[in-house]
Every structure is written in C-alpha cells, then in structure tokens.
Amino acid sequence: MHNFGFALDGAWRVLVAGLVLGAGLPVLFALGIRSLAWGAGEASVNSSGVTAGTRRPLGTALGYLLFAIVVAGVLLGLTFIVASGFGNKLSFEHIYPTIVPK
C-alpha cells in the first residue's frame, strides 16, 4: 500500500498549510475587526444619555494592518491559481514565494 503512505504524507502537509492559511488568516481578519471596533471606541449609555466613545487611532491602524496581511494571503492564493494555470508553480525555496516553471 505505497499509495497509503503518499496519501498520509500529503494529508498532514495539507492539514498544516490549511491550518496556517485557512484558519490563521481568518483569525487575523477577526482580530482586525476587533481592532477596528476598539479603535472606533465604545459608546456607553448612562443617566445623561448615550455618549459616543473616544476614538483610538492605534486600534484603527492596527486593524487595517491586519487586513493588509490577510489581503496579502489572498493575493498569494490568486498568484498560485494564475501561475498554475500557466503551467508554473510557486516555490518557497527563498522563503518568499517565487514563480518557477513546473
């Protein structure tokens, strides 16, 4: 059952990559949403009525930074789809992805 070995080998790699990109990026995205919400400040309700929260620019900036990382991840996915369509593949030899012929 050589196929079984190949499959398990492929499966755990896909699982690790899937967890990093498929669960990691959405979590960064969620953190970005959280930062934006924190940056916008929280409205509070008290006896004098509704008070708008104070804005926190740091939170807003951090939020957009996190979104930028997520967008970079999506662009990596796009690059991969386009590259493989043209018979190329991504190489992570130099850590940062480069496009090489298959």
Added chain:
Amino acid sequence: MILALVVVTALAFDFTNGFHDTANAMATSIATKALRPRTAVALSGVLNLIGAFLSVEVALTVTNAVVKIQDKSGAPKAELLAHGGSGLLLIVLAGLVGGIVWNLLTWLVGLPSSSSHALFGGLIGATVAGLGWAGVNWNGDGSKLDGVVGKVLLPAVLSPLIAALVAAGGTWLIFKVTNGIAARFTERGFKWGQIGSASLVSLAHGTNDAQKTMGVITLALIASGDWSDTKNIPLWVKVACALAIALGTYLGGWRIIRTLGKGLTDINPAQGTAAQSGAAAVILASSQLGFALSTTHVATGSVLGSGLGRPGAAVRWAVAGRMVAAWLITLPAAGLIGAAMWWIGHLIGGLAGAVVVFLLLVAASVAMWLRSRTQQVSAENVNDDWDARPDAPVAGHSADTVLAESAVTEPAPVAAAN
C-alpha cells in the same frame, strides 16, 4: 459523427459539473445573505469563466489517473484507434454518460457529490466493460500517488476530515476573538471575508474542472484523427468548455446549495468566513502540494467543521450521513452506468450504438428534469428554513408528500445529538 456526440456529451458533463459545484463556493454566502442568490451565482459563473481561460496548461492526460486508454504523452493507445478511434470514443462516451446521469441524480436529491469522481467512475466502468479489469489503473506504479486508490479513494476519505478540522479550528478561534464586539463591525467584516474566500474557490474551480473536460474532448479529437497536437488544445474547445462550465455555474444547482448552506448546519457570517477560507486554503494548498482534493468534499467538510467549531451550533448528522453515503456510492454507481452504456453501445455497434447511448442520456436527463419540476428549489426559496420545510429535496421523499405528513416521517432535527 460519433465524435460530435462525444463532444456534445462532454460539454453537457462540463455544464452539470458547473451547476453541481456552484454550492461549493457560494452556498455559505447565500445562506448567510452576504450575497443575494442571483448575485452569488453570477459572480461564481464569471469567476469560473475567467478561471477556465486562465488555465493554458494542457490537462490531456486527465484520464491516466484512473484508466489506461492513453500513453504518457496523452496520445490514445494504438489498439483503440481502429475504425476512426471508435473503440476509444465509445469508452469515453459511455463514461461521460455515467458521470452526467450520476451528477443529475445526486442533484435531484440535493446531495453534493464530486463531479470528478462521477466522471472517473463512469470512465472506470466503461473501461472495465470495454477492456477488462486490467484496463484500469487501480493502484498506480508505486512511484507516486496514483491510480483509483491514490487519486480517488484515499483523498475522498481524507479531504473532508482535513477541511473539517481546519474550519472547526478557524470557527472556534474566530468566535473567541470576536466575542462581545458590536454586530455592526462583525456583520460587515465577515460579509467581505466570505465574498473574498468564496471568489477564490470559484476561480480555482474554473481552472481545475474546466480543464478536465478540455482534456477529454481533445483526447476524443486525437482518437478520431481530427487533432494531433498533444501539447495544445484547440481554441474552440477551450471557449466551449469555459462557456459550458460558466453557464452551468450561473444556472445554480439550487438544490445542492440549499443542502450545503441550510441543511447541514445553520451558519452565520463568521462561520461562513471560516468555512470558506478553510476550503480555499485546503484546495489551493493541496494542489500546490500535489495532493489534489475534490472541491466538493473539501467544501462539505469545512461547512460541517464550521458547525462543529461554533459553540452551541448543531450539525444535522442525518444530512451529513446521506452525503457520505452518496460519496461512497458515486464511484461504483457512475461506473455501473458507464459499463451498462458501453455494453448497450457495443452490442448495437457502430454509429447506431453511440446514437442509442446518447438518446438514453437525453431521456434520462429529461426525466430527471421533469421530476425536479414537481418540487422546485430556486433562488426564491433556497434559503427557506430547513426544518420548516422538511419536504425539501431529500432522497426518498415523494413529490406529493404533504407538509404535515412528512413532518411526521422526517426524523426529528438533530439538535440534541450534539
């Protein structure tokens, strides 16, 4: 003439492949109302079209994974080329018919099953009937993941598990992170999260799946002597396949979208984002790592995982069970149809045989389409509450089952099972 039938049938398969798989990308966005149903299928259709044109790589050897009717360069086996390649054409035709009929049947009962597995099943059945058991590449040659076991069976078992783990982890973490944030931030954010990840899945689907049909049609053209270049695909084949899969996607397999988006578990935008990004990441990572997985199995697994990962959410295990059952029988069922079609075509012989096989396909398709009309699922009712309409497309329910009656026969929602 037989060639024309094969080409039309292959395009028909491509079309069913499109509408069968719309759900994989768009079911979650539709169910959470991130996109309106029509907008979602239009977006997915356009991305499939673009994806199909993006793939200039030749997928001519697509059948080599499971059957031995081509050599390594993609040229058909010489012994199948007698009489204008009719031996090979009949195998391909019968295989495609097996795939289409199974795709339509699973669509009718609203179950997401893998279109590639249906195609492979049909081809395997037709090959066994035509060339015997030795004509099938069961286990590869040991040098890499290959054959029916390596390319179909093992990935089918592993992919839903991987996808479910990723999506469950993602969902659980997202709920931890966004706990207590005002809905106006989460709703809008996760709406875009879903649309982005769903678009990636659609694009990847276009590049992968349209290619398979392009490969099959080109193989048929080579077999009949109308094309000889194994490095390129005729432009009209590319255009026709891209249009067929995009149109199919745009038509929308509403029955399957409903099962995946509403039936399996009730999902909210955060879960939708986790499920769809999990699916996108697993699909792309697996094809980068050379361990290609079925989009359908991954998407289903990740929706299931998002149901498991959300605190307090329930998975309808009865629905999940029916899906797994459908996956298990996809290969043999499509294979049996493929084999039967090959025998019918072979016994009648020649052009007449191929015409009869084609007419049988038309008859079966029309019958199933008419059957679907009695209990329509469309853009209008795709999001209806699952438990309130237990007569929605579910295997075994007759069309005239009245609501009250089926409410009694349908097993109670599996809220308690979790």
